[in-house]
Amino acid sequence: MTMDGDLGDGGRDGDGDRDARGPWRRTATSSRTRSRTRARIRTRTRRAAVATAVALAAAGGAACQGPAVPAPGPAASKPAPTVSGSRPAVSVPRQVVTVRYEDPAPADRDDAGFLRGQQTAEAVAADLAGFLDWGDRAPVPLVVRSCAGEGPSYDPEARRIEICYDEITETRQLFREAARRQAEDGDLRSIQLETLFHESAHALIDVLGLGLAGNEEDLADQFAALMLLRNGASGERQLRITAEAWRMSAELYVADEEATGDEEATEGEEATGDDHAPDLARAVNQLCYLYGAAPGRHRDVLGTAGLPTVRAAGCAQEWNTARTRWTQALRAAGALRGPTDGPGTGG
Template sequence: MRPGGRLCAGLGGVVLVAVAAVSGCQETGGPRPDVEDSGITIRYETPAGSDRDDAAFLRRRKVVEEAASAVAALVEVDQRISVGVVSCDGEGSSYDPELTHVEICYDEVSETRELFRRAEPERAEPQRADDNVVAVMRETLFHETAHALVDTLELRVHGREEDFADQFAALMLLRRSVTGEQQLLAAAEAWYLSDVTNEDVDDEPDEHSSDGRRAVNHRCYVYGAAPGRHRDLVSPDALPAERAKGCGTEWNAVRASWMTALAPHLRKG
């Protein structure tokens, strides 16, 4: 599970480079016409042998293409954004601000599936596991894309950029209403599981919120956006009642901060 971040290990692989209009998707073998109108260029690198199934899964489910299309439908950028999907050998997704470069990792598909499988072995039916993977990979892509947008559009950041990027992921998922709510909750569950199963203790200062806090933040945004559908989230283990009371206001502020920042760049029509 990725910590997320500007130069960070993570869950997904993308290479984001600023570009102007976006033109299709490319892999080693040439163009992929199914995303010609997405506004973002995508490149699939040849996967390591152990990542072939994960690469096939991402392509089959069009996880990267659909997330990229969602961003392109919302925002116009003056520079091109390219996305690369690669084998990371456990390093996780990352964003390099000097190169405006993001990587999304094939191997995080297996890592995410295993994270959920260990937590709920009795509920690890294939469709549920696949849906959880798609949700987490979409959240990763949106998070890393946020860093690229901050750089290429010179956006004003509200608070810490890592938290701001998480909030963009929430914004993009919650734009899909009920489906997006379920996906953001799956991503929150992944952060929670990463927090409770992580045995590595890192005392180094970090610009990211803890995995546990990120889980609660995402649940708060879901609850704030649609409290009537998610009353069951309010519990000491998921979303403390005191936090839940302010989630409506909190989510409105999060959404407003991103939409205000993006206002000059929103796609017309």
């Protein structure tokens, strides 16, 4: 069984130097999460700065503004022009994200070529446009670039998603070291799709002001699962690949720790400021969503090496809760286009 998700930081330690033990080595949190750890810290810092700037601007504006001017009443809506005998105009979905590729660093040229050829960013843009009613909102830029190991992120100050060429090389190395095989194109594509949907979730929470309760990283994982599972059997395979890669990363980290006698992981995730669940927990969560959405098709994930049987008993309810949480929040924000259930969501 093969699976995958999102990737690591190119093997750099806390001060930015590459760890001699390989790009998947990390401290305290699991290897594939480390680049996102730094990205999330940057995100929280940027969000705090944005909130402070908005508050200061509001305070300054209140102090300086003159007498209130009544707001103009709503403009009378004008019927759209029609042509006698013509069919009604078909609504074209507005783009939620717009894709832009930056020139890659020399070391990332092959990875950039792979991502351009796979068109995963464009596929995600199309899926989001079909699922969401974006109205007159400005689309969120989705920039694919060389990240030098920093990992994918959403920047709330610039309101843009950043995806990394270098994750392809890192994923290939994970498969060589943990799975003892070469990553296939489908593995790499699945990882990128999950990563793109995950980062898109952060953008939706920010841009739409969604009042979702809970850990934002967990919520973003749930949105990625929702978008994959809407695509039926292909999305189910991709989510399963995602979960397997998280499991491989966790096992690789434990093996490395045992081989080196390194006990840094006992420091706990609070030391790094990471909001992500550990890699193994993320693997189990994703298998739970997969099984909860379609238990009859995924009984083989049950067991201690995948999804614990005790956890599986509640996965249908767990998945329904996660899916409903997102669809209700999007509907309340006026951003849900149509049916919430795809062929693979169990709805």
